[in-house]
Every structure is written in structure tokens, then in C-alpha cells.
Amino acid sequence: MRFASDFKKYINYALYSAAAELKNQVHGTYLGWVWWILDPLLYMAVYSFVVEGVFGAKIENFSVFVFIGLSAWNYFSASANSSVSVVRSYRSVLQKAYIPKFILVLIVMFINFFKMALSFAILIAAMAAMGLKLQLAALCFFPLIAVYSALIFGLCLISAHIGVYIADLSNVTVVATRVLFYFSGIFYDLKELPQKLMPVYFYVCPTGFFVRELRACLLYAQPCDFKMLAYWLTVAALVSLTGLSLMYRNENSYMKAV
16 A cells, blocks of 8 residues: 555654654744643643633533643644645645655644643643542543544645645634634533533534543543444544545645645
């Protein structure tokens, strides 16, 4: 399969480029990589103050509750928004050498995956300090993140393909992710949504499903919903295959469009 061959050949380039971009993002800043830690912590503090302090909502271990949601959400949102214009941003590189276009999406994802992993490492340390012990169900974290990443990969492939031809998709994606943010239960319990929506909600809102399941396994010591996870794995496979097919069939015309 061409994808497997290209993946093996260019994966080191993707990792090197992601590492270089991470260094570039903090170059010249006073706090450097500390910003990757402060960013989710500051957002967690703001949402905790607004939801608990202003609106008086009571959710046990709310700071951890929000931090899990933000860490998972930022991985999705940053990858989705960056992938739209990724081919255009690498135009000068693509003019000099051939690179499979899905590798560009992987670079974006590796950058955001690293930040998410760092956030969850901080979370686990904070939970230990708070006396919240991880249970056996926490092992569900790994299949959840694997399927979540596969789904994000597929969606980013398709958005990167469309973004080559429609530059305005960047603005549309920003608006769409903002709307999705408020439907994903990042700072509230999904039980507050109308119950009549629940039978279909987790079939159409992937971020809501993965945020709920990550909280379940890390915070509430509950195993993940493997039936729904299998559903999203199937969706991820179909979306990824579609995205790869679009990119391989059309990559020769990309340089003319950008």
C-alpha cells in the first residue's frame, strides 16, 4: 500500500519538522516551553472561576473535570484549524521536493499531540497531589486517544484537501470549532443537555463522546464505552481512507491551486 510505504519513508521528516516547529513557537519568548503548561492552566482557572464562582455550578473536582476537557479539545481544535491551510503554508517546501501531503497533516498533529500529552502529564501529577488515584480503568485512555487521533487525522486530511481550493475554509473552520466547543461539554456536564438528544448525540458529536469517556476513565474510574468506541473507530477508518484517497488523487494539482 502506498500510504504505508510513504509513511515509513517520511515519518522521520514529520517528527523532525514537528520538533523544529515546536522550538520555533517558543523562540524569543521569556517563558519558552512553560507557555505550553500555562495555557491550559490559565484557561482552566478562568472557566473554573466563571462556572463555579459566577454561576455557582457544583461539579466535584471541577478543575480536573475542566482540564481533561480542555486538553482533549485543544488537540482537536488546534489540529483542525491548522490543517486547513497546511498545504499552502508548505508551498515553498513542496516546490523544491516531493512530500506526500498527508505528512503535512501529521506534522500538525504531532505538534498538537505533544502539547496534549504534556497537558495530561500535568493533569496526572495534579491528581496525585490532590489525592485522586488513577484506577485500572485509566488504561482506557490509550485506546481512546488512539481512535481520537485516527478520527482527527481523517478529518484534517479532508479539510486540508478542501483548503487548497477554498481559502475561506479557514474562517469557516474557526467558527465551526467555536460552535462545537459549546456543544462538547468542556466546562459543563453533558447530563445538563436535553435528554431527548442523548440517543443520537454521541453518534454525531465526536468531541463530546471522547471528552466524556476520558473523564470517565481518568476521573471517575469507569471503563470506556467500547461499543461506541468501535463505532468511532469505524468512522475514523472511513474518513481517513476518504481523505487519503482525495489527497493522492489530487496532489498533482495542488501546486497550481495554491
